[in-house]
Amino acid sequence: MREMTFVEAAREGLAEEMARDPRVFVVGEGIGPRGGNFNTTVGLFEIYGEERLRDTPISERGFTTLCIGAAATGSRPIVDFMFIDFLTDAFGDMFNQAAKLQWMSSGRLKMPIVFRGCIGVASQFGAHHSGNYYPFFMHIPGFRVVLPTTPSDAKGLLKTAIRCDDPVLFLEHKNLLGLKGPVPEGEHLVPFGQAAVVRPGEHVTIVGIAYQVHQALKAAAQLAEEGISAEVIDPRTLAPLDVETILESVHKTGRLLVVDEDFAPCGAASEIATLVMERGFDDLDAPVRRLNGAFIPAPYSEALAPGLVPDAPAIVAAVHDLLAE
């Protein structure tokens, strides 16, 4: 199969959907002729022009809510926040309008809108450019929350997101943008709500969120050398969350570690841990463990916070602890 980077694959998905549906348009800062800060739209302005690749003023709340109004009236907008941190200005209307309009209107209004942007601690961007935010959106009825971790899923999940009639958060971890991997030729859609078992194993289940899937795979390779067989699961979408796949795995392994670089309180790992304890308690041979990022804003200097986010050695250590229970 051909190989592409994560960004190239997502962009191919976007290009295909823009060609397929003239109601799809993109807004954001620098997504026009420049092609996006993270190259999300390179080459598309030349084809579709400014009406469908709209460079905006720095009015995050304004262009977000404008797109919500556009989605309610028959367009299919994609809001490209660049760094997802920039959506914080738009929270209110995302929660009160985007997430509620379908429900409030008894389904007579649709909300086909994608909010995309880069998440995660990377390249020492500091406190305002390193956030994750997905638990906020898992908490609100009405959102779909999507976190691809491979080029193939970046394309397939983005295409599904653009065709979805619900508001979708499409979150791309900065450390994954240059990742290369196989991407199928032709029409390629990945459904929401289907976790991937990315490495089968017997002794322990590791659920990784976003970039942590890759750290978990590294850890699993190291653990294998010690004779510990770890099963690694990538939920791919946190809303809807495929808890069945996780429960099946825990039924087999009896132990669960959830690795999430985002903060622990009220987070994705907390939700997964609770669901497994509620529905899989009898399968558990030890309490579910969480491994989260430090509960502080991301500092610029790496010297300030060694271990700011989990890495493979931390995951290996956490698995050792969990197996000792």
Next chain:
Amino acid sequence: MSAPGDLTPTREQRLALLRTMLVIRSCEEQLVKLYAAGKIRGGCHTYIGEEAVATGVCAHLRTDDVVFSTHRGHGHALAKGVPPAELIAELLGKATGCSGGRGGSMHLFKPEVGFMGSSGIVAPCITLAAGAGYTARLLRTDGVAVAFFGDGAVNNGAFHEGINMAAAWDLPVLFVCENNLYATEIAFAKATRNPSVASRAQAYGLPGVEVDGNDVLAVYRVAGEAVARARQGEGPTLIECRTYRVRAHSEGMREVGYRTPEEVAAWKERCPIKTFSQRLIGEGLASPAELAALEADVRALIEAAVAFAERSPWPDPATAAAYLYSQEDCVHA
């Protein structure tokens, strides 16, 4: 509806304007009673005294034009074509309400007639309407979007961001500010230094017009020009309608500490229905008996709407979580 360019309404159109204002007034009076009887709960913000604004603007709109409204949205809904029975049923929380009981006063929806929602949050209607304007441009329709909002919304960032983008991109939108002088109880004069909302348009490079919001013909003329401009691709207009709500901000709220009884009484004298009726009679366009018959006709219609709402069934709790998502697999066909 007038032809573009013809903004002098015929006798029939004038009577239709009066009728719409009477429907709003009569409906609000019934809602006041239902609130007092404890049958309406939560917020209930009446439009009494401001009827000329929604009436004068919506008279120019087609069914496929869209309106985004506020917490004080009953008048906008009725003027845009939401049937009074569905509005009243919604405030009673009934299944036959225009939002099936999910919404109440502040979440009225009837997209079938282009009514895209009243709202419990002040100001997003401005940017939402800009987005509807974006759709009209993208899909090459000649549709027009209208945002109604109060003076309270103009000091919110949504006003700046929404109007700025609509002007920058020539979107077909009417931004209709109902300046009733108070944001709940905060006097506009205390909330901002510039007393004119219309003058702010200059800062964004779009036309801004101030109009007597209690004069339905004046609103009709200004809105007609703005709708025609928008339809022809000439961009948005900011319209400031100077008006006044004569009842409390919301039913049941204490009316003290921010305005005088004399001020309220003076504005009641300027009632848009009374002054317009007198004008119709004075100009020989209608007789007092004719107008009395119209009023009785409207009252009977609204009383029937109340009866319909009262006897309507409650919504089924099994449907509470419906429509949260578009469909199970959520993929657009």
